[in-house]
Amino acid sequence: MTQTRVERKERTRRAILDAALELCEDSSLVALSLRQVAKEVGIVPTGFYRHFDSIESLGLSLVDESFASLRALLRDVRRDQGSTTDIVDGSVSILVDHVHRQRSHFAFIARERTAGQPAVREAIRHEIELCERELATDLARLPGTTDWSPEDLRILSGLIVSAMVAVAEEILAAAQRPEAEKQIVEKARTQLRMVLVGALNWRSRT
Amino acid sequence: MTQTRVERKERTRRAILDAALELCEDSSLVALSLRQVAKEVGIVPTGFYRHFDSIESLGLSLVDESFASLRALLRDVRRDQGSTTDIVDGSVSILVDHVHRQRSHFAFIARERTAGQPAVREAIRHEIELCERELATDLARLPGTTDWSPEDLRILSGLIVSAMVAVAEEILAAAQRPEAEKQIVEKARTQLRMVLVGALNWRSRT
DNA sequence: CGATTCAGTGAACGCGCGTACACCGAAACT
DNA sequence: AGTTTCGGTGTACGCGCGTTCACTGAATCG
Numbered sequence: 001m002t003q004t005r006v007e008r009k010e011r012t013r014r015a016i017l018d019a020a021l022e023l024c025e026d027s028s029l030v031a032l033s034l035r036q037v038a039k040e041v042g043i044v045p046t047g048f049y050r051h052f053d054s055i056e057s058l059g060l061s062l063v064d065e066s067f068a069s070l071r072a073l074l075r076d077v078r079r080d081q082g083s084t085t086d087i088v089d090g091s092v093s094i095l096v097d098h099v100h101r102q103r104s105h106f107a108f109i110a111r112e113r114t115a116g117q118p119a120v121r122e123a124i125r126h127e128i129e130l131c132e133r134e135l136a137t138d139l140a141r142l143p144g145t146t147d148w149s150p151e152d153l154r155i156l157s158g159l160i161v162s163a164m165v166a167v168a169e170e171i172l173a174a175a176q177r178p179e180a181e182k183q184i185v186e187k188a189r190t191q192l193r194m195v196l197v198g199a200l201n202w203r204s205r206t
Numbered sequence: 207m208t209q210t211r212v213e214r215k216e217r218t219r220r221a222i223l224d225a226a227l228e229l230c231e232d233s234s235l236v237a238l239s240l241r242q243v244a245k246e247v248g249i250v251p252t253g254f255y256r257h258f259d260s261i262e263s264l265g266l267s268l269v270d271e272s273f274a275s276l277r278a279l280l281r282d283v284r285r286d287q288g289s290t291t292d293i294v295d296g297s298v299s300i301l302v303d304h305v306h307r308q309r310s311h312f313a314f315i316a317r318e319r320t321a322g323q324p325a326v327r328e329a330i331r332h333e334i335e336l337c338e339r340e341l342a343t344d345l346a347r348l349p350g351t352t353d354w355s356p357e358d359l360r361i362l363s364g365l366i367v368s369a370m371v372a373v374a375e376e377i378l379a380a381a382q383r384p385e386a387e388k389q390i391v392e393k394a395r396t397q398l399r400m401v402l403v404g405a406l407n408w409r410s411r412t
Numbered sequence: 413c414g415a416t417t418c419a420g421t422g423a424a425c426g427c428g429c430g431t432a433c434a435c436c437g438a439a440a441c442t
Numbered sequence: 443a444g445t446t447t448c449g450g451t452g453t454a455c456g457c458g459c460g461t462t463c464a465c466t467g468a469a470t471c472g
Contacts, residue, residue, distance in 0.1 A: 005439055009449065028321040031236040033429060046431075047450050054430090114375065115234045115321030125379060152396065159369055159397045166368035169320065173331065190358065191365045198404025211469050215419065239459060252461080253420045260460090 013051045015041045017065065020058055021104040028115045029059045029108075056117065063120055066109050067127050069102040074134060081138070088192045095164060096185055099171050110169050128165075132157045139199075149204040156199055163191050219257045221247045223271065226264055227310040234321045235265045235314075265318065265326045272311035273333045279304040280340055287344075294398045301370060302391055305377050316375050334371075338363045345405075355410040362405055369397050 003011075019040035024032045034055055038045040052058040073095065080090045099106050113124045136157040139145055145153065167188040174180040209217075225246040230238045240261055244251040258264040279301065286296045305312050319330045342363040345351055351359065373394040380386040 003439095005447090005449075008439095012449075026324060027236040028234045030233040034431090035429065043449090044451055045429090046433095046452085049431085050449055111320045113320070114317045118232070121379075155393050155396045156400060158372075158393060159400060162369050162372035163365055165372070166364075173327075187361050187364060190361045194362060194365060194404045194408055195401065196404070197407050198400040198402070201403050201407050202400055209469095211417090211419080214469090218419075240461095241459065249419090250421055251459090252422085252463095255461085256419050 009051075012041065012043065012047075016048065016051055016058065017062060018104075020055075021062060021108060024111075025104060025107055028111055029055065029062070029120075030115070030117065059112070059116070059120060062108055063112070063123055066102075066105040069098065069105040070109065070127070070131070072102075073098040074131060078138060088189050088196070092167075092185060092188050092192065095168065095188075096171060096181075099168050103172065103175075106168055107172050110165070110172065128161065132161050135161060144200050147204065148202070152202070152204045156195070156202075160192070160195060163195065164188070167191075215256075218247065218249065218253075222254065222257055222264065223268060226261075227268065227314060230317075231310065231313060235261065235268075235318055235326065236321070236323055262323055262325060265322065266329060268314055269318070269326060269329045269333070272308075272315050273330075275304065275308040275311040276315065276333070276337065278308075280337060284344060294395050294402070298373075298391060298394050298398065301374065301394070302377060302387075305374050309378065309381075312374055313378050316371070316378060334367065338367050341367060350406050353410065354408070358408070358410045362401070362408075366398070366401060369401070370394070373397075 016037060019037050020029075020032060023036055023040060032055060034048050035045045037055075037058075038048050052061070076094050076098065077091050080094055081087065083090065109124060112120050113128075114121070116124070132154065136150075136153040139153050139157055140148070148156075167184060170184045171181060174184055222243060225243050226235070226238060229242055229246060238261060240254050241251045243261075243264075244254050258267070282300045282304070283297050286300060287293060289296065315330060318326050319334075320327070322330070338360065342356075342359045345359050345363055346354070354362075373390060376390045377387055380390060
């Protein structure tokens with residue numbers, strides 16, 4: 001026996017998820033058909049139902065998967081803070097690296113964030129808000145923010161997240177154009193530095 | 207004669223554009239069918255072809271329309287600079303006002319920017335780049351940026367545009383929740399002020 | 413006023429869609 | 443060894459889709 005039954009099933013499930021991620025890359029999950037996915041995977045359309053109730057429930061699984069990638073990015077950025085590298089250079093490099101490695105996950109989030117079904121949109125919005133909160137607590141540990149109000153920390157965090165979401169989207173749009181990506185990365189670093197200069201000179205109202 | 211022929215045609219064309227904007231609000235243009243639009247307008251499906259070649263070319267027209275709204279926003283912001291109002295307060299108020307008045311146009315841009323067909327995406331990406339250029343030339347006229355490099359002006363412009371695009375998206379998501387919107391507006395103003403503090407303390411590398 | 417233009421009509425087409433259902437055969441269980 | 447489970451198959455259905463084509467009738471033109 002080369003493969004157990006659960007192994008086979010899991011393999012097919014993975015193939016479905018991967019095929020769906022790839023196929024909806026040029027449009028959106030709402031424009032994806034069950035039959036397209038089945039054909040790409042190499043199973044008959046009805047076989048799809050052995051793994052998911054519908055395209056929508058497949059989408060919810062993709063949301064979970066993609067958020068796992070996003071959290072891995074945050075974890076790596078946080079772990080890097082202790083190192084000797086420059087915070088800006090290191091963080092941007094990690095961002096770029098993760099976007100490359102989990103390209104389809106980040107593209108999925110970027111797309112469904114605005115184009116997905118309302119439930120998916122709301123879930124993503126909420127997760128991004130959690131990211132802002134996490135980043136805010138990290139920022140509180142930075143020198144120069146000791147007398148900041150919690151609100152201002154959250155606001156600064158939101159600013160940084162907005163800018164980095166935009167950077168991730170630009171990197172995705174610049175696929176296979178290394179010279180364009182290099183410019184984007186340089187821009188991202190400069191933007192982060194501008195924001196940090198603003199932060200260092202900021203005084204929260206008391 | 208109550209109506210000339212070109213008037214009738216233009217009226218139907220408008221009805222098609224409006225119906226398409228409304229119908230794709232819950233998903234995306236790629237999930238929109240010619241027949242849905244025709245039914246909503248009250249014409250037979252084939253009548254659609256008297257006005258557009260395809261849904262895609264309809265989408266490109268919507269891009270044009272929507273960016274007319276966005277440029278109107280930029281124009282109003284620019285005109286407001288001369289007034290006595292605070293730049294940040296005034297600009298954000300104008301942004302909010304325009305997003306409310308042309309809600310469906312801004313929602314269209316936000317959605318199709320990431321989820322549209324490649325041609326539509328590319329058209330939007332290009333238009334936003336033009337907006338960044340415009341803003342960069344405006345920033346060059348501000349006091350304190352006289353010795354900035356052109357690259358840094360563009361980068362700052364990109365940062366502001368990213369943040370304001372995010373704000374517009376949040377306002378759209380907070381529809382019918384005035385208290386949430388008030389928070390978003392306050393956040394936007396603070397973010398803009400943080401960025402300006404950063405800009406005032408920035409020195410371009412020579 | 414007769415000829416022409418053209419926005420909108422309506423029937424017909426082939427296709428891909430989601431889904432129902434009966435079926436198969438090998439792995440898993442007892 | 444006999445039975446059950448279940449991932450995957452194949453057929454068939456009705457529906458909505460984009461697109462074709464020949465048409466109508468009122469506004470426009472010469």
